[in-house]
Amino acid sequence: QPGPSGTLAAEGVTRHFAGVKALSDVHLEVPAGRITGLIGPNGAGKSTLVNILSGYDRPDEGRVLLGGVDRTRERSYRRTRRGVARTFQHGHIFKEQTILENVQLGALGVGRSSRAARREAIEILDRFDLLEHAGESAAHLPHGVERRLGVARALATRPTHLLLDEPAAGLNDGEMELFKSAIRSVVDDLDVGVLLIDHNMRLIFGACDHIHVLAAGANVVDGPPETVRADPRLAESYLGS
Ligand code: ADP
Ligand code: MG
Numbered sequence: 001q002p003g004p005s006g007t008l009a010a011e012g013v014t015r016h017f018a019g020v021k022a023l024s025d026v027h028l029e030v031p032a033g034r035i036t037g038l039i040g041p042n043g044a045g046k047s048t049l050v051n052i053l054s055g056y057d058r059p060d061e062g063r064v065l066l067g068g069v070d071r072t073r074e075r076s077y078r079r080t081r082r083g084v085a086r087t088f089q090h091g092h093i094f095k096e097q098t099i100l101e102n103v104q105l106g107a108l109g110v111g112r113s114s115r116a117a118r119r120e121a122i123e124i125l126d127r128f129d130l131l132e133h134a135g136e137s138a139a140h141l142p143h144g145v146e147r148r149l150g151v152a153r154a155l156a157t158r159p160t161h162l163l164l165d166e167p168a169a170g171l172n173d174g175e176m177e178l179f180k181s182a183i184r185s186v187v188d189d190l191d192v193g194v195l196l197i198d199h200n201m202r203l204i205f206g207a208c209d210h211i212h213v214l215a216a217g218a219n220v221v222d223g224p225p226e227t228v229r230a231d232p233r234l235a236e237s238y239l240g241s
Helices: 046-053 076-082 099-108 114-127 143-155 173-190 201-207 225-229 232-238
Strands: 007-017 020-031 035-039 061-066 084-086 161-165 193-197 210-215 218-223
Touching (some): 007 046, 007 193, 020 035, 020 046, 020 061, 020 193, 020 218, 046 084, 046 193, 076 084, 084 143, 099 114, 114 143, 114 173, 143 161, 143 173, 173 193, 173 201, 193 201, 201 225, 210 225, 218 225
Parallel strands (some): 035 210, 084 161, 161 193
Antiparallel strands (some): 007 020, 007 061
16 A cells, blocks of 8 residues: 555545535545546536645645645645646647647746756657657647647646546547556556546546545545445436436
8 A cells, every 4th residue: 555655635625615515524545656536426526626636726624635744725836846737627728839839838837947848748748649749739639639638738747646637528439548548657657646537437447446436525435446336326426416
């Protein structure tokens, strides 16, 4: 079992928005070198939890721990420098730049020199089978390329933890396989701890080492894929939503 030093964790996190209980006393751990899945119906609170883990939002109660240290109130840009990277549910691609430049910007954003950023970007594009597209404009990318680019750019910050909010939405089967093996190589080679949110159960149950189910802002069940798949609370959490 990985120790707390390599773990990003939410501990008893509660977040309310004007009467909406988005999260109530939620616990979740993202250990290094593992893919942790987060699933649940729309409105379950998944994106809110990612916002809190990455410093884009703060909980009303509870804590965010990185390597056992309380980082709850630390802003997102500082948390990115500490190793917590994320993608957004919708895009955030710089359309007027090339694919290579988009990934370089990720590395420049955490203070790399332009040479180091370029080297890093090329290495990551290669990993995501995007090197042949490096010089192309990011304006009109095929959907599968755009999704992989979003993840590649987050990785250019050399994160210890990578939070992926529905990164594979709309991918076809072939693109899904490419995506899955790219994520797996990142986790295995770079020891990154990944949090993967997606509605594609084949991806989640095929890729994740551990899965959390969230519904109506609360933990429902978590465990290894085979345990969660066999748990009746998995299906129940999707009923009536
Ligand atoms: P999920 O990502 O699982 O679909 P979200 O975290 O986006 O769920 O949303 C959880 C709940 O919190 C929803 O009811 C949503 O409408 C509400 N919510 C999220 N963000 C805000 C906000 N900034 N203001 C008000 N309500 C919000
Ligand atoms: Mg969401």
